[in-house]
Amino acid sequence: MGKHVMGVLVKNHAGVLSRVTGLFSRRVFNIDSLAVGTTQDPEISRITIVVNGDSYTVDQVAKQLDKLIDVIEVEHLYKEESVTRELMLIKVKATSQNRSEIIQLVEVFRSNIVDVSATSLTIEVSGGSSKLEALIEMLKPFGIIEVVRTGVIAISRGE
Amino acid sequence: MKLTGAQILIECLKEQGVDTVFGYPGGSVLNIYDALYERGQDITHVLTSHEQGASHAADGYARASGKTGVCIATSGPGATNLVTGIATAYMDSVPMVAITGQVPTSLLGRDAFQEVDITGITIPITKHNCIVKNVDELAESIRLAFKIASEGRPGPVLVDVCKDVTAAVTEYTPISIKETKTKEFIKKLPEVNESILAQAIKAINNSKRPLILSGGGSIIADIKDELLTLSEKALIPVANTLMGLGSFNGMHEYFTGLIGMHGSRVSNKANSECDLFIAIGARFSDRVISNLKRFAPNAEIMHIDIDPAEIGKNIKVHYPLNGDIKAILRRIIEAVEVNEDKKAWINQIKEWKEKFKKKYVDDGTLKPQYIIESLHKLTNGDAIIATEVGQNQIWAAQYYKYSRPRQIISSGGLGTMGYGMGAAIGAKMACPDKTVINVAGDGCFKMNCNELATAVKYKLPVIIALMNNGVLGMVRQWQTMFYDKRYSQTTIEGETDYVKLAEAFGAVGINVTKPEQVEDAIKEALKSKDRPVVINFVIDKDERVLPIVPPGAGIDELIHE
Numbered sequence: 210m211g212k213h214v215m216g217v218l219v220k221n222h223a224g225v226l227s228r229v230t231g232l233f234s235r236r237v238f239n240i241d242s243l244a245v246g247t248t249q250d251p252e253i254s255r256i257t258i259v260v261n262g263d264s265y266t267v268d269q270v271a272k273q274l275d276k277l278i279d280v281i282e283v284e285h286l287y288k289e290e291s292v293t294r295e296l297m298l299i300k301v302k303a304t305s306q307n308r309s310e311i312i313q314l315v316e317v318f319r320s321n322i323v324d325v326s327a328t329s330l331t332i333e334v335s336g337g338s339s340k341l342e343a344l345i346e347m348l349k350p351f352g353i354i355e356v357v358r359t360g361v362i363a364i365s366r367g368e
Numbered sequence: 369m370k371l372t373g374a375q376i377l378i379e380c381l382k383e384q385g386v387d388t389v390f391g392y393p394g395g396s397v398l399n400i401y402d403a404l405y406e407r408g409q410d411i412t413h414v415l416t417s418h419e420q421g422a423s424h425a426a427d428g429y430a431r432a433s434g435k436t437g438v439c440i441a442t443s444g445p446g447a448t449n450l451v452t453g454i455a456t457a458y459m460d461s462v463p464m465v466a467i468t469g470q471v472p473t474s475l476l477g478r479d480a481f482q483e484v485d486i487t488g489i490t491i492p493i494t495k496h497n498c499i500v501k502n503v504d505e506l507a508e509s510i511r512l513a514f515k516i517a518s519e520g521r522p523g524p525v526l527v528d529v530c531k532d533v534t535a536a537v538t539e540y541t542p543i544s545i546k547e548t549k550t551k552e553f554i555k556k557l558p559e560v561n562e563s564i565l566a567q568a569i570k571a572i573n574n575s576k577r578p579l580i581l582s583g584g585g586s587i588i589a590d591i592k593d594e595l596l597t598l599s600e601k602a603l604i605p606v607a608n609t610l611m612g613l614g615s616f617n618g619m620h621e622y623f624t625g626l627i628g629m630h631g632s633r634v635s636n637k638a639n640s641e642c643d644l645f646i647a648i649g650a651r652f653s654d655r656v657i658s659n660l661k662r663f664a665p666n667a668e669i670m671h672i673d674i675d676p677a678e679i680g681k682n683i684k685v686h687y688p689l690n691g692d693i694k695a696i697l698r699r700i701i702e703a704v705e706v707n708e709d710k711k712a713w714i715n716q717i718k719e720w721k722e723k724f725k726k727k728y729v730d731d732g733t734l735k736p737q738y739i740i741e742s743l744h745k746l747t748n749g750d751a752i753i754a755t756e757v758g759q760n761q762i763w764a765a766q767y768y769k770y771s772r773p774r775q776i777i778s779s780g781g782l783g784t785m786g787y788g789m790g791a792a793i794g795a796k797m798a799c800p801d802k803t804v805i806n807v808a809g810d811g812c813f814k815m816n817c818n819e820l821a822t823a824v825k826y827k828l829p830v831i832i833a834l835m836n837n838g839v840l841g842m843v844r845q846w847q848t849m850f851y852d853k854r855y856s857q858t859t860i861e862g863e864t865d866y867v868k869l870a871e872a873f874g875a876v877g878i879n880v881t882k883p884e885q886v887e888d889a890i891k892e893a894l895k896s897k898d899r900p901v902v903i904n905f906v907i908d909k910d911e912r913v914l915p916i917v918p919p920g921a922g923i924d925e926l927i928h929e
Contacts, residue, residue, distance in 0.1 A: 224487065231491050265680070272677035278496040278516060278554060 212241060213267045214293060214363045216284040217256040217274055221247060225279045229256060232277070238262065238270050242295075242360030253281065257362045286363040293363040296335045298323070299345065302352035303330040311351060318344050329354060373503045374403035374534040377467070380510040382410060385545050386438050388429060388797050390414045390422035390790075394442020395482060396469025399534035414797060414826060417818035419446050421790040423453020424816075427462050428794025431777045432752055432802075434590075436463040436517050437794065443469045444482030447528070448489065452784060454524045455493040459781025460584060460611060463522035465513045466494075472532040473501045487528050495523030503536035511543075512554070519553055521675045522588060558676055560691035560699075568670055568687040569703045575644035577713045578604045579635075579664075581627055581656070584611030584780065585649015585673060585693060587773040591615065594697040595648070601701060603710035605717045607635040609650050610765055611780040618769035619749075621718060625726075628656035629917045630762045633724035633928055636915075638717060639664050640924040646670045649693050652682040653781070662922025672696050724928075726766065734883050736760075736835050736907050740767035743805060743833060746890045751803040752777060754792035756812030757785045758842035760835045762913045764807040786815030792830045793823055803831070803894065810836040811860055817869065823900040824874040831893045832902045834866060839909040848910070849927075850918065861909075870902035881906045 219225045226245060233240050241259040248255050260270050271283045286293070303311055303325075311330055315322055320334035334344055338361060345356065371379065377400055381389065389411055393401045404413060416422040419441040426437030437457075441450050447468040457464045471480040487497045496516045500509050506529065513525040572578060582595055592615060599606050599622050606616045607627040616623055625632030627639060639645065645664040649672070650656070657663045660683065670687035671679050679688045689696050728737045740763050743751065753768050754777040755761040761778055770776050777795050779787040792806035813834055823830050835841075838861025847855050867877030876899055880889045886905070893901035915926040 224491075227488070228491055235492050269677065269681060276555070276675070276677055 213260045214286040215258045218281040220279045221254045244360040244362050291363045291365045295361045296359045297341045298357045300331045300354040301348045371540040374399035376540045378403045384514045388412045389438040390425040391440030392419045394446045396443035396531045416822045419449030421819040423450045424790025425794035427457045428791030429798045430462050432795035433798035440467045444484045447486040456779050456782045456784045457524040458493045463517040464524040466526040468528045470528045470530045473530045490526050497526035499528040503533045503538045558690045573705045576709045577642045578644040579638045579642040580606045581647045582612040582615045583609040583650025586615035589693045591694050602704045603714045614770040614773045614775040617771045634720045636923045642667045648672045651678045658917045659922040736763045742886045744768045752795045754788045754806045756788040756808045757783045759913045760807050760809040785812040789816045789819040796828045805831045807833045811840045820873040827898040829896040830900045837907045837909045866904040875900040878903045
């Protein structure tokens with residue numbers, strides 16, 4: 210078992226996403242995250258999927274996806290050969306006493322503060338999933354109000 | 369030329385060479401039916417009693433002819449009534465194009481009268497589907513639907529057409545079917561891996577006890593000749609899945625019969641003892657494998673299939689050969705060697721065939737097995753047999769000897785009760801010169817006997833061989849064997865008079881209660897040239913399908929008496 214990232218190029222039609230997600234639930238594949246956006250070609254979208262499973266599951270996911278008429282290409286993005294990133298917005302409780310402590314943490318994580326109120330701070334951070342997890346752990350003692358994550362996107366290294 | 373969407377749709381059907389469609393009109397398809405009235409002279413439209421019947425008929429037409437079956441239904445309930453038929457076709461890889469009407473684009477998403485999201489509903493049971501909201505995309509959508517339905521591993525495609533699209537006018541440029549066919553494949557066909565192919569050929573040559581399992585893919589790929597050559601050249605016995613019946617002559621001395629849950633003792637024993645199991649166009653369904661641990665325990669597995677996703681899905685494969693199975697078999701045949709080692713094996717198979725000869729107790733009562741054997745005899749083994757699902761289906765599979773592809777029309781994957789009547793109508797439309805028999809049970813027949821009216825209307829002399837046992841026989845058999853004879857809701861006998869029912873529809877009805885009446889009844893039915901005939905064979909409710917592999921057991925642990 211493990212996490213495996215796949216990039217799926219699909220035709221940018223209405224309903225394509227439900228075909229893809231329907232396939233996952235129907236075939237009992239577990240997915241950790243799924244992110245969609247258009248590519249440089251407005252007629253083509255890219256879905257980045259993180260699958261949780263063994264090599265059998267990964268193989269089946271790829272083959273079943275590839276059978277969908279609207280799927281153009283399924284690409285495996287292995288850890289060593291790709292760059293993966295995720296964006297997270299995290300809102301924490303902050304008081305005048307601990308606000309500067311949180312700001313220090315934000316700097317260490319090379320993240321940004323995007324909203325401030327009398328009682329909270331909202332932080333924007335991007336990176337690999339482990340970095341995001343680490344920041345969440347560090348912020349827990351202050352009191353996390355809300356976490357919003359995009360899910361992983363990935364691109365292969367080199368040309 | 370400028371045409372309406374409805375006219376374009378009919379023209380596109382003609383482009384594809386469609387000669388027969390099965391359907392049922394309604395509000396959203398009024399324009400389509402109007403265009404059919406106006407310019408559909410080359411197309412025979414079969415009006416069924418129910419849209420489900422139309423979907424099964426389109427399926428039966430496709431299976432019997434190899435062409436793409438077409439059905440048409442209106443929006444909402446018309447479309448949902450197709451669903452069982454589309455799912456049936458999907459599970460058995462049948463090329464079908466289902467055209468549904470949809471409410472006008474201006475009403476989409478507003479829960480309009482007879483609006484249903486049929487493309488949403490059918491995503492899991494179609495190879496592809498689409499909704500057409502712009503008349504300029506209609507022709508391309510229809511052409512694409514036929515292409516997708518028939519190429520590679522076939523399957524059903526649904527095209528949902530909004531009513532305003534059928535009325536809108538646009539420029540239509542006809543193209544020939546040749547043009548659509550020569551276009552590149554939508555999905556590239558896989559090309560076989562050369563090094564695995566070389567290893568596979570070596571494995572066949574080195575094996576001492578190989579067994580071929582030929583499935584539905586062999587029918588679709590039309591490999592009857594190649595399969596026969598391979599079997600005879602390399603001395604390899606051939607078993608069939610239900611879907612594969614007819615891909616290898618059922619009377620050939622190397623034929624071992626069905627495999628799996630209701631497999632023959634020879635096939636299942638050969639599976640246990642073989643050292644190389646070669647699956648061709650078969651998908652290792654649970655009805656074949658039963659207990660995975662006891663399936664071909666002494667063998668390496670070779671899997672030849674066009675669909676990459678089937679390889680390794682249900683069983684670990686040692687020799688995955690993904691590609692066009694006809695081309696792959698030809699390559700294998702070229703390189704395979706005649707091998708003396710296999711002589712002992714083929715002799716062993718012949719010995720088992722003699723030893724485990726199928727038999728049923730002949731106690732003077734009317735036996736379903738005898739009925740099927742009589743059908744085989746009196747039709748010279750040449751009829752097209754449609755089946756319903758359950759005991760009737762397995763008896764029809766075991767006791768009729770199929771000698772050519774497309775001869776048995778049966779819902780193998782989905783197991784759709786009520787399939788046979790529509791399918792028989794479709795098969796008869798496709799092959800008017802062949803005798804078409806629907807082997808049915810009374811449970812299944814009752815589900816869709818309304819289509820008897822269709823067969824009467826179109827003067828189709830299909831024969832319904834009704835195995836009337838007054839119970840849901842297969843379920844009852846399980847209750848007898850595995851549920852301590854607790855017959856929960858499986859007794860359906862009532863006051864239905866099937867002869868009168870047949871006559872009420874305008875068909876012929878014949879009652880048969882004794883074995884000595886069987887041949888005369890079948891001969892009588894075969895004489896009918898323009899009317900369907902229902903032969904009501906009254907059989908015992910405790911007739912069983914044997915052999916049977918109990919749930920959880922290995923296929924070598926079958927119960928055979």
